[in-house]
Amino acid sequence: MAAINSLYIVNKSGGLIYYKDYGSAGRxxxxxxxxxxxxxxxxHAISQQLSPVSGCSGIELLQADTFDLHCFQSLTGTKFFAVxxxxxxxxxxxxxxxxxxxxxxxxxxxxxxxxxxxxxxxxDINLTQSVQKDRVALLGQ
Amino acid sequence: MxxxxxxxxxxxPPAPTASGNNGHMLYVFNRNxxxxxYREWNRPLHTLNAQxxxxxxxxxxxxxxxxxxxxDPTSSEKGNLGVPQLPGQGCSFHSFRTNTYKLSFMETPSxxxxxxxxxxxxxxxxxxxxxxxxxxxxxxxxxxLYTPGAPIRSELFNTTLDQxxxxxx
Numbered sequence: 001m002a003a004i005n006s007l008y009i010v011n012k013s014g015g016l017i018y019y020k021d022y023g024s025a026g027r028x029x030x031x032x033x034x035x036x037x038x039x040x041x042x043x044h045a046i047s048q049q050l051s052p053v054s055g056c057s058g059i060e061l062l063q064a065d066t067f068d069l070h071c072f073q074s075l076t077g078t079k080f081f082a083v084x085x086x087x088x089x090x091x092x093x094x095x096x097x098x099x100x101x102x103x104x105x106x107x108x109x110x111x112x113x114x115x116x117x118x119x120x121x122x123x124d125i126n127l128t129q130s131v132q133k134d135r136v137a138l139l140g141q
Numbered sequence: 142m143x144x145x146x147x148x149x150x151x152x153x154p155p156a157p158t159a160s161g162n163n164g165h166m167l168y169v170f171n172r173n174x175x176x177x178x179y180r181e182w183n184r185p186l187h188t189l190n191a192q193x194x195x196x197x198x199x200x201x202x203x204x205x206x207x208x209x210x211x212x213d214p215t216s217s218e219k220g221n222l223g224v225p226q227l228p229g230q231g232c233s234f235h236s237f238r239t240n241t242y243k244l245s246f247m248e249t250p251s252x253x254x255x256x257x258x259x260x261x262x263x264x265x266x267x268x269x270x271x272x273x274x275x276x277x278x279x280x281x282x283x284x285x286l287y288t289p290g291a292p293i294r295s296e297l298f299n300t301t302l303d304q305x306x307x308x309x310x
Contacts (some may be wrong), residue, residue: 024215025214036208036211036222043205049188053241054185054186059237059239063234063237064213066214066232067213083212
């Protein structure tokens with residue numbers, strides 16, 4: 001059973017540019033994933049407004065009743081977030097690793113248009129490998 | 142959704158999860174989104190006026206709840222995004238954490254929402270929120286002069302609450 005249920009990548013304006021499902025009940029359709037991603041983008045921004053002290057950079061971990069949502073925001077505003085089982089450790093380092101894959105296989109691809117949906121075969125392959133096949137070894141890095 | 146047992150205050154409140162004065166603020170909303178109580182202990186940054194702040198907080202919780210209900214990976218009957226959920230219906234959440242604060246949230250079966258904002262490294266505060274709900278029941282609901290839905294103005298409740306939050310967070 002996969003510990004990670006789904007992965008989203010949202011660009012800096014709240015548009016979903018990548019979505020991958022790793023087995024959750026009741027798969028969402030494309031419209032729902034787009035809505036959920038932009039809703040998350042707004043909630044992330046509102047949480048910064050409500051901070052009691054300055055320097056808040058948005059939600060990092062949301063603990064729901066049946067899942068945990070980990071979010072990593074890169075310096076350029078691209079958000080990576082993953083839905084996983086409650087209590088899963090080291091998703092943060094996995095998200096940072098995925099950010100590395102994104103810079104290597106997506107941003108360095110000359111045919112990729114920035115802020116547009118990601119359609120890069122090598123990114124898909126490497127992502128699947130790192131998430132599903134060898135999770136333990138990856139997290140050991 | 143668990144329903145809380147007897148309404149008497151448990152003799153020993155949950156053990157502290159951290160030391161020091163880490164509580165930032167506390168909100169109590171009723172099910173219509175009216176802010177019944179707002180307490181502030183340590184809040185250097187105010188971005189909005191009080192009323193706007195309460196509205197934004199309630200809106201954030203409402204939207205996060207519809208988000209978690211829709212994202213729930215364990216259920217296949219989720220309905221559409223944004224469908225109003227009754228308290229206890231659908232997948233809710235109990236806390237979120239940013240780099241500067243942690244927000245713990247509890248909703249009771251009657252739709253009372255209790256929100257406690259603390260230091261980001263505080264532990265699980267679910268038991269503490271239940272205890273605060275017990276305080277609310279004892280000091281506010283059982284007060285015959287209190288009109289349901291009106292903002293809480295009870296000196297005794299405020300002092301007890303201040304004392305308790307100072308002890309936990």
